Amino acid sequence: MGDMANEIKLLSGNSHPVLASLVADRLGIELAKTLSLNYSNQETSVTIGESVRDEDVFILQSTAPGDINDGLMELLIMIHACRTASARRITAILPNFPYARQDKKDKSRAPISAKLIANMLQTAGCNHVITMDLHASQIQGFFNVPVDNLYAEPSVLRWIRENRGTEDVVIVSPDAGGAKRATAIADRLDRGFALIHKERPRPNVVGRMVLVGDVVGKVAILVDDMADTCGTLAKAAKTVKDHGAAEVIAIVTHGILSGDAINILNESCLSQIVVTNTVPLSDKVERCSKLRVIDVSPTLAEAIRRTHNGESVSFLFNHAPA
Numbered sequence: 493m494g495d496m497a498n499e500i501k502l503l504s505g506n507s508h509p510v511l512a513s514l515v516a517d518r519l520g521i522e523l524a525k526t527l528s529l530n531y532s533n534q535e536t537s538v539t540i541g542e543s544v545r546d547e548d549v550f551i552l553q554s555t556a557p558g559d560i561n562d563g564l565m566e567l568l569i570m571i572h573a574c575r576t577a578s579a580r581r582i583t584a585i586l587p588n589f590p591y592a593r594q595d596k597k598d599k600s601r602a603p604i605s606a607k608l609i610a611n612m613l614q615t616a617g618c619n620h621v622i623t624m625d626l627h628a629s630q631i632q633g634f635f636n637v638p639v640d641n642l643y644a645e646p647s648v649l650r651w652i653r654e655n656r657g658t659e660d661v662v663i664v665s666p667d668a669g670g671a672k673r674a675t676a677i678a679d680r681l682d683r684g685f686a687l688i689h690k691e692r693p694r695p696n697v698v699g700r701m702v703l704v705g706d707v708v709g710k711v712a713i714l715v716d717d718m719a720d721t722c723g724t725l726a727k728a729a730k731t732v733k734d735h736g737a738a739e740v741i742a743i744v745t746h747g748i749l750s751g752d753a754i755n756i757l758n759e760s761c762l763s764q765i766v767v768t769n770t771v772p773l774s775d776k777v778e779r780c781s782k783l784r785v786i787d788v789s790p791t792l793a794e795a796i797r798r799t800h801n802g803e804s805v806s807f808l809f810n811h812a813p814a
Contacts, residue, residue, distance in 0.1 A: 499547070499548055499800065500519065500521055500547075500548055500550065500796065500797075500800050501524045501542075501544050501547045501548065501549045501550065501579075502515065502516050502519065502521060502523055502524060502550045502551075502552065502796070503523065503524045503526050503540070503549065503550065503551045503552070503570060503574075504523050504526070504551075504552050504553075505528065505551065505552065505553035505563060505566045505567050505570060506528055506556075506559075506562075506563065506566060507553050507554050507555060507556040507559060507563040507566075507772065508552065508553070508554040508556065508587070508771070508772045510769070510772060511552065511554065511587065511769055511770070511772070511789060511792075512552045514769075514787065514789035514793075515552060515789045515792050515793045515796065517789075518789055518790055518793035518794075519793050519796060519797060524540070524541070524542055524544070524549075525540075525541030525542050526538065526539065526540050526541060526570070527539040527541060528566055528570070536562065536565055536566050536569055538566065538569045538570050538573050539573075540570075540573050540574065540577060543577070544574050544577050544578070544579045545577060545578045545579070546578065546579070546580045547579055547580055548579075548580060548581050548583075548800050549574045549579040549580075549581065549582045549583065550583045550585055550622075550796050550799075551567060551570050551571060551574070551582065551583070551584055551585065552585040552587070552792075553566065553567040553570075553584070553585070553586060554586065554587045554588050554770055554771055554772065555586075555588045555590050555748075555771060556771075556772050557748060557749070557750050557771070557772075558750075560590050560591075563590070564590050564609070564612075567584060567586075567613075567616075568612055568613070568616040569616075571584060571613065571616040571617050571618050572616045572617055574617070575616070575617030576617075581619045581620065582617055582618055582619050582620070583618070583619065583620040583621070583622060583796075583799060584613055584618045584620075584621050584622070585621075585622045585623075585792060585796070586621065586622070586623045587623065587624050587746075587770035587771070587788065587792065588623075588624070588718075588746045588748075588770045588771050589606070589609070589623045589626055589627070589631065590609055591605040591606050591608070591609050592606055592626055592627035592628065592631060593606075593627050594606050595627060595628040595630065595631055596628070606628075606631050606634060607634045610631070610634035610635045611634075613635075614635065614636060614637060618637060619637055620637055620638050620639075620640075620799070621635060621637065621638070621639045621640070622639075622640045622642065622792070622795050622796070622799070623639065623640070623641055623642070624641070624642045624643070624644060624745065624768075624770055624788065624791075624792075625641070625642075625643060625644050625717045625718075625745040625746065625770075626641045626717075627717055627718065629641055640795060640799070640805050642791055642792070642795055642805075642808055642809075643808075643809050644745040644768050644770075644786070644788060644791075645673075645676060645677060645680075645809075646791075646808070646809075646810060646811055646812035647768065647786050647788055647791060647812045648677065648715070648743050648745075648766075648786065649677065649680055649681065649812075650812050651743070651766060651784075651786050652677075652681065652713065652743070655784075656711065656713075656741070658681045658682075658683055660709070660710050660711050660738070661681065661683045661710065661711050661713055662678075662683060662684045662685065662686055662705070662706070662707050662710040662711070662712050662713070662737075663675075663677050663678040663681070663683060663684070663685050663686070663713050663715060664685075664686045664687070664688065664705070664707065664712045664713065664714050664715070664728070664732055665685075665686075665687050665688065665714075665715065665716070666688050666690070666714050666716055666724055666725060666728035667688060667689075667690050667716075667724065667728075668687065668689060670715065670716050670717065671687055673715055673716070673717065674687070674715050677713075677715055684705065684706065684710075685705060686703060686704060686705025686706065686707050686712070686732075687703075687704045687705055688701050688702065688703055688704070688728050688731060688732075689701070689702045689704065690702075690724065690727075690728075696720075696721055696723065697723070701727055701728065701731045703731055703732065703735050707732050707735050707736060707737040708735070708736035708737070709736060709737075709738050710737055710738060711737070711738060711739045711740075711741065712729075712732045712733075712737040712739070712740045712741070713740075713741050713742075713743055714728055714729060714732070714740065714741070714742040714743070714762075715742075715743050715744070716742070716744045716745075717744070717745050717746060718744060718745065718746035718747075718748055719742065719744040719746070719747055719748060719749060719753070719765070719767065720748045720749070720750055720751075720753070721750060721751050721752070721753055721756070722749065722753040722756045722757055722760075723756065725742050725744070725756075725757075725760070725762070725765075726756050726757065726759075726760040726761075726762070729742065729760050729761050729762045730760070730761055733761045739763050740761060740762050740763065741762065741763060741764045741765075741766065742762050742764070742765045742766065743766040743767075744765070744766070744767050745767070745768050745770060746767070746768070746770050746771050747765075747767025747768070747770075747771055747773060747776075747783075747785075748771055749767075749773070749776055754776055754779045754780045757780050757782060757783070758779075758780055758781075758782070762782060763782065764782050764783075764784055765780070765782050765783050765784070766783075766784045766785075766786060767783065767784075767785060767786070768785070768786045768787070768788045769785055769786070769787055769788060769789070770788060773785065790812070790813040790814075791808055791812065791813060793813075794808060794813045795808060
């Protein structure tokens with residue numbers, strides 16, 4: 493790593509300090525000293541405790557359940573603080589991009605909030621964004637600065653090969669939107685693919701489900717970019733099981749697991765739910781014995797290192813760091 497410690501400044505917001513320290517450890521650096529607190533009127537105050545003048549600054553902030561908007565505001569203030577303190581370049585690392593599901597105008601008067609987030613980050617002074625498994629990759633086009641959308645796929649493939657093997661495996665997408673993600677994994681494993689068509693009467697509510705493809709006697713692996721309330725996941729698992737799958741596993745990048753998700757998962761026919769640590773999981777691993785976690789800090793750290801050194805980041809699209 494050499495004298496990288498003198499050059500990279502890694503700051504962490506309050507949303508996911510565990511991931512930030514894993515990334516710092518991986519880079520062999522200390523997290524920069526920052527103090528973030530709320531005044532009694534709930535305004536966020538950020539103090540950066542060391543010089544960032546002419547430095548390459550990376551600020552890691554994910555989405556903590558129940559705290560999305562506070563985390564976002566804190567990130568914007570941290571970016572702005574670094575900008576006014578003459579940082580050379582400011583990269584926001586958003587392992588889970590906030591408001592990513594509000595990415596298109598799918599009904600009258602619907603906001604495209606992901607675009608608003610892009611504007612806010614740039615207005616605050618962000619020069620570059622690193623994120624992971626964006627809900628819709630077009631969100632990159634909402635920015636006028638470079639966006640590196642990293643993929644959890646190499647880490648997921650490694651997990652499947654090491655913990656499951658690929659014998660009798662079929663990859664299943666729980667909805668049509670995730671078909672591309674699922675087929676990519678199926679192709680890399682050289683295994684079959686199935687798809688569930690679901691009808692959604694309203695958001696977070698799932699109607700009828702139809703399975704397209706053959707899962708009889710196979711280990712069905714449901715893959716998706718995020719699991720929020722997990723209603724879809726549990727229903728998809730039941731649908732696949734009803735069609736003769738021997739076992740059903742879910743592998744999801746962003747384990748948001750809000751509301752009653754843990755109970756839903758515990759009662760579902762899923763044998764395992766694998767998530768990455770892009771989102772803080774707090775006590776959920778203890779509350780759900782089916783939950784497994786893939787650490788993506790090596791990928792984020794390597795993206796930071798490569799960005800800082802001016803190396804290609806696209807290597808990470810197909811390779812998980814050892």
